[in-house]
Amino acid sequence: MTSLKTQIENFEFHPEVYVYPTPRTYTSKLTKAEFTKDLNVYIHIPFCKQACTYCGYLKIVNSDLQETYLDALLKEIKTNHSILKNNIKTLHFGGGTPSLLSTKNLKQIIDTISNINPNILNTADEMSIEATPESINYKKFSEFKKLGINRVSMGLQTLVDSEIKLCKRNNFSKQSIEAINILRKVGIPNLVLDLMIGIEGQTVESFKHSITSLIKHRPETVELYAVGLMPNTRIKTHNLMTKKEIYECYDIGRKLFLDAGYHQDCHNRYVIPNKGSFFQEDYLFQGLSLIGFGAGARTYAKNIHYRNNYSNKAHKKAILEYIDDINNNKSPIKSAIILTENEKMRQYIIYNIESLDKKEFRRKFNISFQEQFPQLHQDLTNLNLIQEDWRRISLTTKGLNFRDLICKHLFSENVRKLEEEYRPK
Ligand SMILES: C[S@@+](CC[C@H](N)C(=O)[O-])C[C@H]1O[C@@H](n2cnc3c(N)ncnc32)[C@H](O)[C@@H]1O
Ligand code: SF4
Known part of the structure; x- marks a missing residue:
């Protein structure tokens, strides 16, 4: 392996290491998983209204599978009732775009969990949902808040419209700012805004512009994601910034956030002290287990990590197989790694x-x-x-x-x- 010194001199870049071992290493069979008493819960909602060029997450666009998927998801949750009786410390809806769920559907999921564990609203420090700006409306998010949602993580990616267009997204800066204002009016206590570094057409200067525009809205939490080149995406690589420029953006982001009174919570997250956070990640890193539900969802137990039906090429197939497995009372868990x-x-x-x-x-x-x-x-x-x-x-x-x-x-x-x-x- 190249030395760290050479890698740094060459500004080599490695995509974010979120979990260890990385999911690409899951090649074992499942053995009995042991969970910590305090628990994180993750729910994967793989539906979107757009296919952003850089995104390789497991999702399908404008699908009619939502109802069948939801039925399978509820069944998978019920099957795991004994684990869900642990102390649930965080619940996170990720995707895809879980904010596309109707209030009725989100309520069904939360009710299913709280029927098993009626204490969830007392024990959970965080109930969080990922969202796109266009899916935000006042009525829906007021209802989400009543269901216990206290953190909304909204993907802006950039506040430069030409870059949004190149990503094939729909949240032009006007829609993004409208969505921020709606979430403020709803009173979501932890508003999280995601920005990306290194998307098509972005320059160091335009990244700086996105940050300074975003800081004006004082989100409690900001997550910065340097773009990772994932398999099976449509990102065009000819006009991406250099790796050196990506590192320059890290420095620029840090300076602007620290000057604005933010605290650097970890390598890619800035928070307003005592207001912003991502407890699900913090607790995972502190050693709490995480159980994931849905297609492609990963579970991190003390002794083993495993993943449900997944493909990074054939997303729809993986989702259909997940639904089929659940409907046929088969385990959706397809790969694992045992932790020595x-x-x-x-x-x-x-x-x-x-x-x-x-x-x-x-x-x-x-x-x-x-x-x-x-x-x-x-x-x-x-x-x-x-x-x-x-x-x-x-x-x-x-x-x-x-x-x-x-x-x-x-x-x-x-x-x-x-x-x-x-x-x-
Ligand atoms: C799964 S997405 C959910 C948010 C929502 N669907 C949206 O796009 O606004 C969570 C975040 O992952 C980040 N992300 C997506 N694709 C990425 C990639 N290829 N590299 C790095 N970060 C990425 C984006 O910042 C996005 O907001
Ligand atoms: S970035 Fe978000 S909205 Fe875009 S395809 Fe990925 S999950 Fe869907």
């Missing part, structure tokens, strides 16, 4: 990479980070990517920029091999 003690240690570092508690690490794994990874520790120090005191190893500002590249150096041999062998299907 070594993988658990690597996962712990990756999830805590921004600030690793040295004492806690030694307590858990009976070794220090430096003893376990002497060469990497030295490289991180020499390259000024970490700072260290007696308690913690923390990423520096430079380290935060290169967080995903650093994570890649923590992947085990086995995970690297499985990643290399992976072919989209």
